[in-house]
């Protein structure tokens with residue numbers, strides 16, 4: 556047993572030594588930032604729709620907030636996109652006021668565990684999905700990110716979608 560344990564350690568050690576210095580969860584920080592932005596997204600404004608099972612590597616949306624008076628106020632349009640291996644937040648895209656900021660770099664071409672082969676290799680229901688992708692199911696947008704050697708996903712409920720769907724809901728039967 557000791558011999559096999561030592562052999563395992565020796566096999567792992569060179570890999571461990573090659574690891575870059577700790578990045579303190581850049582991918583996690585970026586995903587939290589994306590999640591925060593998306594929480595204010597108006598579900599009717601999403602482009603593309605990114606509906607299951609077809610993900611998108613970019614998502615544009617209009618942000619809103621509820622005023623103290625209870626009405627919705629539009630805050631502006633944003634797009635989060637994968638650009639040359641970086642996650643970029645584009646505020647007011649396509650206007651003279653357009654601003655671009657990098658949320659994270661070193662994004663993998665494909666999500667962890669995925670191989671470009673027309674099949675779902677990592678078992679998340681998506682095929683050959685990129686290292687940053689958005690997929691929507693109803694009022695829920697799931698964001699997947701593999702960057703700097705880490706993989707995270709988060710599910711964001713589009714809060715204004717909830718307000719809209721509750722008023723549009725018509726009971727069946």
Ligand SMILES: [Ca+2]
Nearest residue numbers: 670672674683
């Ligand atoms: Ca695949």
Ligand SMILES: [Ca+2]
Nearest residue numbers: 675677679681
């Ligand atoms: Ca997959």
